[in-house]
Amino acid sequence: MSGPNVGIVIVSHSPLVAQGAADMVRQMVGDRVPLAWCGGNADGSLGTNARAILAALEAAWSPAGVAVLVDLGGAETNSEIAIEAIGEPRSAKIVICNAPIVEGAVIAAAEASGGAPLSRVVAAAEELAPR
Amino acid sequence: MTLADAAMSSPMLIGALIDDCCSVIDANVERLDSLDAAIGDGDHGTNMRRGAAAVLAEREAIANLPVGEALGAAGRAAVMSIGGAAGPLYGTLLIELGKQFPAEPKRADVARAVSDAVDAVARRGRSEAGCKTLLDVLCPLRDAMLDGTPLAAIARNASRWAEATKNMRALRGRASFLGARSVGHVDPGAASASLLVATICRRLRDPFR
Numbered sequence: 001m002s003g004p005n006v007g008i009v010i011v012s013h014s015p016l017v018a019q020g021a022a023d024m025v026r027q028m029v030g031d032r033v034p035l036a037w038c039g040g041n042a043d044g045s046l047g048t049n050a051r052a053i054l055a056a057l058e059a060a061w062s063p064a065g066v067a068v069l070v071d072l073g074g075a076e077t078n079s080e081i082a083i084e085a086i087g088e089p090r091s092a093k094i095v096i097c098n099a100p101i102v103e104g105a106v107i108a109a110a111e112a113s114g115g116a117p118l119s120r121v122v123a124a125a126e127e128l129a130p131r
Numbered sequence: 132m133t134l135a136d137a138a139m140s141s142p143m144l145i146g147a148l149i150d151d152c153c154s155v156i157d158a159n160v161e162r163l164d165s166l167d168a169a170i171g172d173g174d175h176g177t178n179m180r181r182g183a184a185a186v187l188a189e190r191e192a193i194a195n196l197p198v199g200e201a202l203g204a205a206g207r208a209a210v211m212s213i214g215g216a217a218g219p220l221y222g223t224l225l226i227e228l229g230k231q232f233p234a235e236p237k238r239a240d241v242a243r244a245v246s247d248a249v250d251a252v253a254r255r256g257r258s259e260a261g262c263k264t265l266l267d268v269l270c271p272l273r274d275a276m277l278d279g280t281p282l283a284a285i286a287r288n289a290s291r292w293a294e295a296t297k298n299m300r301a302l303r304g305r306a307s308f309l310g311a312r313s314v315g316h317v318d319p320g321a322a323s324a325s326l327l328v329a330t331i332c333r334r335l336r337d338p339f340r
Contacts, residue, residue, distance in 0.1 A: 013172075041214040042181060047174060050218060051211045073304060077219035077255060081210050 007034035065118035182213035202229030
């Protein structure tokens with residue numbers, strides 16, 4: 001048995017999208033990958049919430065690092081803010097993937113479940129990005 | 132020149148600025164939501180009101196900090212509550228401004244701090260002036276601060292800067308998904324930025340109004 005697996009965080013504007021993507025990840029990898037999701041703004045409507053992203057990063061934190069999957073612009077920049085709030089040295093081991101949120105989360109988790117390092121997990125997701 | 136009359140204490144001035152900014156956002160929630168509904172997701176005013184309320188909730192603690200730290204604290208409160216595209220942009224603006232803000236604010240030092248903070252917002256948004264975003268207000272603000280334009284003139288010009296986004300095609304943010312259909316609408320982020328810039332400039336040149 002090697003060390004801990006890379007964690008996955010899913011950040012959508014919609015709690016339903018985030019939860020649904022997380023369900024698909026769980027179906028694929030069970031509990032072998034630390035996983036957390038967040039969606040919606042602080043009022044529970046569609047939107048993003050840096051504080052909730054920060055909590056999700058804490059929940060899915062792994063010494064091997066965390067790959068973050070996001071949907072639209074605010075999800076990305078609010079994730080950046082949350083990563084900065086976590087601070088060094090952990091922030092250096094958290095990467096936002098340039099990948100579609102659902103497919104990216106599933107393939108990143110599949111890669112992570114085999115014990116791949118963060119760079120390989122991110123690369124697997126980013127192979128899906130439109131060129 | 133100092134930014135405000137030395138006879139007004141820093142806690143009073145910071146408190147007044149927080150009150151002014153919250154009031155102008157509260158008075159414009161529906162307008163900002165409606166501008167956003169035309170070319171985005173319709174929640175910019177609601178998001179800004181949530182951010183303003185979070186800063187207002189910490190008003191006394193923030194007002195009693197040195198100005199630079201107060202800006203940082205307000206930025207952190209805002210960024211953790213606004214959400215959306217605007218949260219990280221306004222948060223970055225305030226937090227970076229706070230890092231650079233001189234202990235004894237002279238106009239030239241403040242101008243440099245504003246300039247650096249606006250550049251940080253552009254990096255955060257991976258954008259620049261001309262893309263129909265709040266940078267179309269912040270970049271003219273930066274230039275006006277650097278060239279010594281009086282605060283009263285900046286306050287008067289701010290709404291014109293926002294109006295100029297009406298004829299722009301959005302190149303960043305969700306409005307860019309609309310392509311040419313984004314033309315003809317004022318950008319909501321530019322609108323909120325112009326309201327806040329004008330409000331802050333008016334208070335700073337006339338602290339006791």
